[in-house]
Amino acid sequence: MSPLAPEAVNLAEHVASRLGQPCDSVELVADRRGSRVYRLRFPTGDVALKLAARNTDDQGVRDAEHLGRREAAVLGCLHDFAPGYLLDSGDLDSGGSWLALRWLAGITPYRLFTPARHGDDSPVRRGSILHAAIDIADRLAALHALGWLHADLQPAHILLGPTAVDLIDFALA
Numbered sequence: 001m002s003p004l005a006p007e008a009v010n011l012a013e014h015v016a017s018r019l020g021q022p023c024d025s026v027e028l029v030a031d032r033r034g035s036r037v038y039r040l041r042f043p044t045g046d047v048a049l050k051l052a053a054r055n056t057d058d059q060g061v062r063d064a065e066h067l068g069r070r071e072a073a074v075l076g077c078l079h080d081f082a083p084g085y086l087l088d089s090g091d092l093d094s095g096g097s098w099l100a101l102r103w104l105a106g107i108t109p110y111r112l113f114t115p116a117r118h119g120d121d122s123p124v125r126r127g128s129i130l131h132a133a134i135d136i137a138d139r140l141a142a143l144h145a146l147g148w149l150h151a152d153l154q155p156a157h158i159l160l161g162p163t164a165v166d167l168i169d170f171a172l173a
Protein backbone atom coordinates (compact mmCIF):
# COMPACT_ATOMS: atom_id res chain seq x y z
CA MET A 1 0.00 0.00 0.00
CA SER A 2 1.40 3.43 -0.92
CA PRO A 3 2.10 5.82 1.97
CA LEU A 4 -0.33 8.66 2.64
CA ALA A 5 0.46 12.01 1.05
CA PRO A 6 2.08 14.31 3.66
CA GLU A 7 -0.50 17.01 2.90
CA ALA A 8 -3.32 14.59 3.84
CA VAL A 9 -1.58 13.76 7.14
CA ASN A 10 -1.03 17.47 7.90
CA LEU A 11 -4.66 18.30 7.13
CA ALA A 12 -5.88 15.40 9.27
CA GLU A 13 -3.94 16.97 12.16
CA HIS A 14 -5.42 20.38 11.34
CA VAL A 15 -8.98 18.97 11.33
CA ALA A 16 -8.26 17.06 14.56
CA SER A 17 -7.17 20.25 16.30
CA ARG A 18 -10.25 22.10 14.99
CA LEU A 19 -12.50 19.33 16.30
CA GLY A 20 -10.51 18.91 19.53
CA GLN A 21 -10.40 15.15 18.98
CA PRO A 22 -7.72 12.64 18.00
CA CYS A 23 -7.86 11.36 14.42
CA ASP A 24 -7.85 7.55 14.68
CA SER A 25 -7.05 6.77 11.04
CA VAL A 26 -6.75 8.23 7.54
CA GLU A 27 -7.82 6.14 4.53
CA LEU A 28 -7.82 7.04 0.81
CA VAL A 29 -11.29 6.22 -0.59
CA ALA A 30 -11.29 7.92 -4.03
CA ASP A 31 -8.59 9.22 -6.39
CA ARG A 32 -9.82 10.52 -9.73
CA ARG A 33 -8.95 13.29 -12.16
CA GLY A 34 -6.85 15.37 -9.80
CA SER A 35 -9.22 14.98 -6.85
CA ARG A 36 -8.67 12.69 -3.84
CA VAL A 37 -11.06 11.91 -0.97
CA TYR A 38 -9.80 10.55 2.38
CA ARG A 39 -11.92 9.19 5.23
CA LEU A 40 -10.70 10.52 8.59
CA ARG A 41 -12.03 8.56 11.56
CA PHE A 42 -12.87 10.44 14.73
CA PRO A 43 -14.46 9.23 17.98
CA THR A 44 -17.64 11.29 17.46
CA GLY A 45 -18.05 11.01 13.67
CA ASP A 46 -15.92 10.69 10.58
CA VAL A 47 -14.83 13.39 8.15
CA ALA A 48 -14.38 13.31 4.36
CA LEU A 49 -11.26 15.25 3.38
CA LYS A 50 -11.36 16.21 -0.30
CA LEU A 51 -8.14 17.46 -1.89
CA ALA A 52 -8.10 19.13 -5.31
CA ALA A 53 -4.71 19.16 -7.00
CA ARG A 54 -3.18 22.26 -8.51
CA ASN A 55 -3.75 22.60 -12.25
CA THR A 56 -0.90 20.69 -13.80
CA ASP A 57 -1.78 19.56 -17.31
CA ASP A 58 -4.45 19.24 -19.98
CA GLN A 59 -5.42 15.67 -19.14
CA GLY A 60 -8.64 16.49 -17.37
CA VAL A 61 -7.14 17.75 -14.11
CA ARG A 62 -7.08 21.37 -15.24
CA ASP A 63 -10.21 22.30 -13.35
CA ALA A 64 -9.77 20.29 -10.17
CA GLU A 65 -8.29 23.09 -8.07
CA HIS A 66 -10.90 25.59 -9.24
CA LEU A 67 -13.70 23.08 -8.63
CA GLY A 68 -12.53 22.51 -5.05
CA ARG A 69 -12.75 26.22 -4.27
CA ARG A 70 -16.06 26.47 -6.09
CA GLU A 71 -17.54 23.60 -4.06
CA ALA A 72 -16.49 25.30 -0.81
CA ALA A 73 -18.16 28.53 -1.95
CA VAL A 74 -21.37 26.73 -2.98
CA LEU A 75 -21.57 24.85 0.33
CA GLY A 76 -21.05 28.14 2.12
CA CYS A 77 -24.33 29.28 0.49
CA LEU A 78 -26.11 25.99 1.27
CA HIS A 79 -25.60 25.71 5.04
CA ASP A 80 -29.38 25.73 5.67
CA PHE A 81 -29.85 22.92 3.15
CA ALA A 82 -27.02 20.81 4.57
CA PRO A 83 -26.37 22.10 8.10
CA GLY A 84 -22.96 21.20 9.50
CA TYR A 85 -21.85 19.49 6.27
CA LEU A 86 -18.97 21.84 5.37
CA LEU A 87 -16.58 21.77 8.33
CA ASP A 88 -13.64 23.69 6.93
CA SER A 89 -11.83 24.50 3.69
CA GLY A 90 -8.65 26.13 2.51
CA ASP A 91 -5.71 26.19 0.12
CA LEU A 92 -2.88 23.67 -0.09
CA ASP A 93 0.73 24.85 0.16
CA SER A 94 1.30 23.06 -3.15
CA GLY A 95 -1.31 25.31 -4.81
CA GLY A 96 -4.45 23.16 -4.71
CA SER A 97 -7.45 23.41 -2.42
CA TRP A 98 -9.16 21.25 0.20
CA LEU A 99 -12.52 20.71 1.90
CA ALA A 100 -13.37 18.94 5.17
CA LEU A 101 -16.93 17.53 5.07
CA ARG A 102 -19.00 15.51 7.47
CA TRP A 103 -18.77 11.85 6.48
CA LEU A 104 -22.14 10.57 5.22
CA ALA A 105 -22.74 6.89 5.86
CA GLY A 106 -25.56 6.23 3.38
CA ILE A 107 -25.47 3.85 0.42
CA THR A 108 -25.83 4.76 -3.24
CA PRO A 109 -29.06 4.04 -5.17
CA TYR A 110 -26.95 1.79 -7.42
CA ARG A 111 -26.21 -0.41 -4.39
CA LEU A 112 -29.74 -0.26 -3.01
CA PHE A 113 -31.14 -1.33 -6.38
CA THR A 114 -28.68 -4.25 -6.88
CA PRO A 115 -31.19 -7.00 -5.96
CA ALA A 116 -33.65 -5.60 -8.53
CA ARG A 117 -30.97 -5.73 -11.21
CA HIS A 118 -30.56 -9.40 -10.35
CA GLY A 119 -34.24 -10.13 -10.85
CA ASP A 120 -35.84 -9.45 -7.45
CA ASP A 121 -39.14 -7.78 -8.37
CA SER A 122 -41.00 -8.73 -5.19
CA PRO A 123 -43.52 -6.25 -3.77
CA VAL A 124 -41.19 -5.52 -0.85
CA ARG A 125 -38.30 -4.72 -3.20
CA ARG A 126 -40.51 -2.59 -5.45
CA GLY A 127 -41.78 -0.73 -2.39
CA SER A 128 -38.30 0.02 -1.06
CA ILE A 129 -37.17 1.29 -4.48
CA LEU A 130 -40.26 3.44 -4.89
CA HIS A 131 -39.76 4.98 -1.43
CA ALA A 132 -36.09 5.66 -2.14
CA ALA A 133 -36.99 7.31 -5.45
CA ILE A 134 -39.58 9.52 -3.73
CA ASP A 135 -37.10 10.49 -0.98
CA ILE A 136 -34.47 11.40 -3.61
CA ALA A 137 -37.01 13.48 -5.55
CA ASP A 138 -38.08 15.24 -2.33
CA ARG A 139 -34.46 16.09 -1.49
CA LEU A 140 -33.83 17.47 -4.97
CA ALA A 141 -37.07 19.46 -4.84
CA ALA A 142 -35.89 21.06 -1.58
CA LEU A 143 -32.64 22.10 -3.29
CA HIS A 144 -34.52 23.45 -6.32
CA ALA A 145 -36.89 25.38 -4.06
CA LEU A 146 -33.82 27.30 -2.82
CA GLY A 147 -32.99 28.23 -6.40
CA TRP A 148 -30.11 25.78 -6.84
CA LEU A 149 -29.47 22.91 -9.28
CA HIS A 150 -26.98 20.18 -8.38
CA ALA A 151 -25.92 19.88 -12.05
CA ASP A 152 -23.89 16.66 -11.59
CA LEU A 153 -26.54 14.13 -10.59
CA GLN A 154 -25.34 10.54 -10.76
CA PRO A 155 -25.75 7.51 -8.49
CA ALA A 156 -22.39 8.12 -6.76
CA HIS A 157 -23.56 11.58 -5.67
CA ILE A 158 -26.67 10.38 -3.80
CA LEU A 159 -26.32 8.66 -0.42
CA LEU A 160 -29.38 7.04 1.14
CA GLY A 161 -29.17 6.82 4.92
CA PRO A 162 -31.63 5.31 7.37
CA THR A 163 -33.37 8.64 7.98
CA ALA A 164 -32.22 11.02 5.24
CA VAL A 165 -31.10 11.34 1.63
CA ASP A 166 -27.85 13.26 1.22
CA LEU A 167 -26.38 14.77 -1.93
CA ILE A 168 -22.62 15.13 -2.34
CA ASP A 169 -20.22 16.83 -4.77
CA PHE A 170 -21.65 20.30 -5.27
CA ALA A 171 -18.68 21.47 -7.37
CA LEU A 172 -20.87 22.20 -10.42
CA ALA A 173 -24.04 23.33 -8.59
Ligand SMILES: Nc1ncnc2c1ncn2[C@@H]1O[C@H](COP(=O)(O)OP(=O)(O)OP(=O)(O)O)[C@@H](O)[C@H]1O
Nearest residue numbers: 030032033035036037048101102103104156168169
Ligand atom coordinates in the same frame (compact mmCIF):
# COMPACT_ATOMS: atom_id res chain seq x y z
N1 LIG B 1 -19.11 13.55 2.63
C1 LIG B 1 -18.87 12.31 2.17
N2 LIG B 1 -19.28 11.24 2.88
C2 LIG B 1 -19.03 9.98 2.42
N3 LIG B 1 -18.37 9.69 1.28
C3 LIG B 1 -17.94 10.73 0.54
C4 LIG B 1 -18.16 12.09 0.94
N4 LIG B 1 -17.62 12.90 0.01
C5 LIG B 1 -17.10 12.09 -0.92
N5 LIG B 1 -17.27 10.79 -0.61
C6 LIG B 1 -16.80 9.60 -1.38
O1 LIG B 1 -15.78 10.02 -2.27
C7 LIG B 1 -16.21 9.84 -3.63
C8 LIG B 1 -15.72 11.00 -4.48
O2 LIG B 1 -16.32 12.20 -3.96
P1 LIG B 1 -16.73 13.39 -4.93
O3 LIG B 1 -17.70 12.91 -5.96
O4 LIG B 1 -17.13 14.54 -4.08
O5 LIG B 1 -15.31 13.67 -5.59
P2 LIG B 1 -14.95 13.98 -7.08
O6 LIG B 1 -13.51 14.21 -7.11
O7 LIG B 1 -15.83 15.03 -7.56
O8 LIG B 1 -15.26 12.65 -7.85
P3 LIG B 1 -15.84 12.52 -9.34
O9 LIG B 1 -15.02 13.41 -10.20
O10 LIG B 1 -15.70 11.08 -9.64
O11 LIG B 1 -17.28 12.98 -9.24
C9 LIG B 1 -17.73 9.70 -3.56
O12 LIG B 1 -18.24 8.94 -4.63
C10 LIG B 1 -17.91 9.02 -2.23
O13 LIG B 1 -17.65 7.61 -2.35
Ligand SMILES: [Mg+2]
Nearest residue numbers: 156157168169
Ligand atom coordinates in the same frame (compact mmCIF):
# COMPACT_ATOMS: atom_id res chain seq x y z
MG1 LIG C 1 -17.97 13.53 -7.80
